[in-house]
Amino acid sequence: MRAIKCVFVLLVVTATASGVRTKLAVKEGERIIVEGNNKFALELYAKLRAREGNLFFSPYSISTALAMTYAGARGETEAQMARVLHFPTTMPIGVWRDPDKELSKSERAWHRMRFHSAFGRIIKDLNNRGKKGGYELTVANALWGQKGYGIVTNFIRVVLDYYSGECKQVDFVTATEDARKTINVWVEKKTRNKIKNLIPKGVLNRLTRLVLTNAIYFKGNWASRFEKDRTKDAPFTLAGGEKVDVPMMNQTADFNYMETEDFQGLELPYVDDELSMIILLPKQVDGLAEFEKTLTLKNLSQWLARLHKRKVIVSVPKFKMTSQFRLAEVLKSMGMTDAFVPDVADFSGMNGKRDLFIWAVIHKAYVDVNEEGTEAAAATAVVVGITSVMPGRIPIFRADHPFLFLIRDNHSGSILFIGRMMNPKA
Secondary structure, eight states: OOOOOOEEEEEEEEEEEOOOOOOSOOOHHHHHHHHHHHHHHHHHHHHHTTSSSOEEEOHHHHHHHHHHHHTTOOHHHHHHHHHHHTOOSSOOOSSOOOTTSOOOHHHHHHHHHHHHHHHHHHHHHHHHHHHHSSSEEEEEEEEEEETTOOOOHHHHHIIIIISOEEEEEEOTTTOHHHHHHHHHHHHHHHTTTSSOSOSOTTSOOTTEEEEEEEEEEEEEEBSSOOOGGGOEEEEEEOTTSOEEEEEEEEEEEEEEEEEOSSEEEEEEEBGGGSEEEEEEEESSTTOHHHHHTTOOHHHHHHHHHHOEEEEEEEEEEOEEEEEEEEOHHHHHHTTOOGGGSTTTOOOHHHHSSSOEEEEEEEEEEEEEEOSSEEEEEEEEEEEEEEOOOOTTSOOEEEOOSOEEEEEEETTTOOEEEEEEESOTTO
16 A cells, blocks of 8 residues: 655745844854855845846745754755755864764754754844844744644754744644634734735645744834935836836935945945845946846855945835745755655654655745835745845935845844845836
C-alpha cells in the first residue's frame, strides 16, 4: 500500500507602515545572521528583477519563514537551505575549533540552537523597540498543527522559545475550510487588516498537518514630513521615455546623501531615526536595469558608508504597489533543490519521518508611500507536502524616473523590504 504523504504549510505575513547605517553594535551571532539575510535579500532581488514593471517584497519575511522551516530540516536538505539562505552552519563561541573537523550529531544540534536563539534575539529586539518607539513595530509567529498529529517536541520548542510563537491546534482533516479561515483571521489581525485572505481556497487540504505563520507590522511617520500642500502633479519619465503625470512630494531639508557619476543615494529616516528608507536613483532615465546589476552587499555597504548629512532639495512620488511571486522555482534555481523533491527532502526534524517536502512558496507584498510616511505589507506562504557630492551647491534629488528603494532597520542593519518603482501609476 502506498504511504500517504502529509502536507505542511509555512506561512509568513509582513505588514509595515512607517522608518541608515547601523547605529548600535550588535552581538557577533546576530551580526552574522543579519549579514546572511541581507546577502540572500540582494541575491533574491537579482533573480526577481527579471520581471517587468514595479517590484516589492520583504526578504526579512521570507528569511524568517524559511528559518522556521530550516529548524526541521536535516541532512543535505538542511545544508542546501543554509547555503542559499546564507545561514551559518556554526555559530561563534569564542573558542578556536578545527574547521576541517566534521561536527558530531550533538554538536550540530547545539549550533542549530545557537542559530535559532540569535535569530530570535533579533525578533525580540524589534518587538521591544517597537513597544517604546515613536512608531508601531510588532513581529508575531504561530504554529498551527493538526489535532493529534505527532509534531516533534523540539521543533515546537524552537518555534515557541526562539521565535516567540503561539502554538494552536486546528482540524485540517475534517474542517479544512474552518482551519483556513481561522488562520486568515489571525493574519488579518496581526497585520492590521492589511493582508486579507492570505491562504486562498485549495491551498490547504485534508493532508495538511502544519502551518507556520509569521507577521511583522511596522507603522511610522517620516522624521521630516512632506507638507501636503507642496505635493504637485509632475511628469515621471518611464524607462522607455514615455511620461506620466504623478503626485510628487517636495521638501528641502537636511538628509544623509551621497552621489557618484552614475547615481544618487538618499536616506529618508522615520521617526526616532531607527528605521529609514534608502532611495538609489540612477542619473540616466533608463539606467535602472544596469544599476541593478551592481547591487551587491559589498557595494551597498560602501554606498551606505558614504552617506553624509547635507541640505537636499527632494522630490519623491507618492505611490502604491502590490507584487506577487511564486518562489519555489526561484529558490530551486538558487540551489535549494532537495527541499522540493518528495522522497528526497528531509524535514524529519518536524515529525521524525522523511515524508515532508515543500511544493510551493508564495509571497505577496504591498507598499504605500505618502506625505506622512510609509505603509507596507507582505505575506509568504511555504506549502510543504509529504513525500561624490559637489560642496558648492544644494543637490537636487528628483526621483522622477525609475529608482530602487529599501526599508532598513538602522539598529541591526536588516533589510526589511526592498523594491523598485518603474511606474507610480501602474
